[in-house]
Amino acid sequence: MSAFLAVIGRDLRLATRVGGDALTLVLFFVMVGVIVPFAIGPDRAQLARLAPGIVWIAAFLSMLLGLDRLFRTDHEDGSLQAFRHAGLSLEAIVLAKVMAHWLTTALPLVIATPLLAVMLSMDGDTFWRTLLSLVLGTPGLLAFGAVGAAVTVSLKRGGLLAPVLILPLSIPILIFGVGAITAVAAPGASQQALLFLAGLSLMAVAFTPFAAALALRLSGD
Amino acid sequence: MSTPLATPKLNWFSQIANPGRFLAWSKPIIVPLAVATALVFAVGLWFAFFNSPADYQMGDTVRIMYIHVPTAWLSQFVYATMFFSAIGTLVWRHPLADVSAKAAAPMGAAFTAMALFTGALWGRPTWGTFWEWDGRMTSTLILLLIYLGIIALWRTFEDQLRAARVIAVVTLVGAINIPIIKFSVDWWNTLHQPTSVLRLDGPTMPGSILTPLLVMTLAFTLLFITLHVQRMRTEILRRRVSTLERQRVMMAES
């Protein structure tokens, strides 16, 4: 357990030390919210109606952009090799890194959501549901992303490929994430979506470390 | 290249699946397969254009179904081929499995694209639009994206052996995800489209429509099998050429 926490702590320290790197992603997230009205017009009613989808797209894109960071520096400085022979299993290390990554990339996004809510004229009830769906959905998003990052870690120009690989697989999270907020027309649909979202995230976090660890081992052979 | 074999059954399999042996026994079957494919296509097309009725709901556009359903079926069948190849790669490190996975991917993408193309052309006279975000078409589109991502991976890895193993993992993860994607897309679709979509299989599908459908499906499947075997041969030979060219360079240097 202490080894597990040590990996999380290491990644947290590295992320904050490298400077405002994680904050850059938050900036990107907010900027997507800023540019949308320029693209679709400032009509508040329309913005409010589309706000949950826009917030989720912004979060989606930000998460995809941040994927490469998960394993690349470790790959480049040899830590990955060390991890493979560490006392803690590689799967556990991947899980620890995903958790640390969530804390440094998804959590700031969630904290920045009120900014988007205001800019997109989201009402209070919708805002809280958006927050909940982001908190439940981003772990799953990161978990799938970890597989993409692991698969492309040994490729020099693989940075763009990971988002391309992961996007189709993450569509269910997007569907249920937005559905949890907006599916109020059909009775019980949004609770259903929330449940599916939570379940999907949980399964993803539980199982993708195995796929990611396998991909890391195979990439490194 | 052969792993320690536990049972005589594996022994037999591993014998015919050895790349060298594969080249030997696959060479004489290509032409017969191609001929069979052409014949079945001829029969299917005859049925489609000369011997089948219009559908009671859709009219003559049902004939588009005779190429839409087979290509859609292939888009999944080819992925299943990649799935079993991936297992072969990861569990047995089988070189033929690597080759099979690599050969199948572009064809899977091609057939999926054709399924979307024919689906759009069928949709326009039926629904009024070329594209409708209904459950099946959307899932097929997502499948195409998965194929394209995998093809991109094959092209980005320099080491093809490593590529095969890593892509096998991606293929398996994709396979597990596909049912989840289907489920979520159907859920999303019922949310936004309460009206039911016209389906080919109405109350019952009459035999006069089922027959051309099955024949064309068989024709397309034979087409894939023929092309797949040929592409595997080409890939094996291509790897041999690489080895020989490297040998030539080493000989020149010595």
Added chain:
Amino acid sequence: MIALGQHADFIIWAYAGVTLGTLALIGVVIVQARMVNARLKTLEAQGIRRRSGRSA
């Protein structure tokens, strides 16, 4: 041939597109096979053989 009905255009375009795509696919497979075989023949002509001595 049976009459194709009012939406004949769509039917024709669908079949044309798929025929084109299928022929292109077959064409690519054949061309690639020929190219590899040509390279193999060149190498064999230069006397480079696989260490097992077996040719393609």
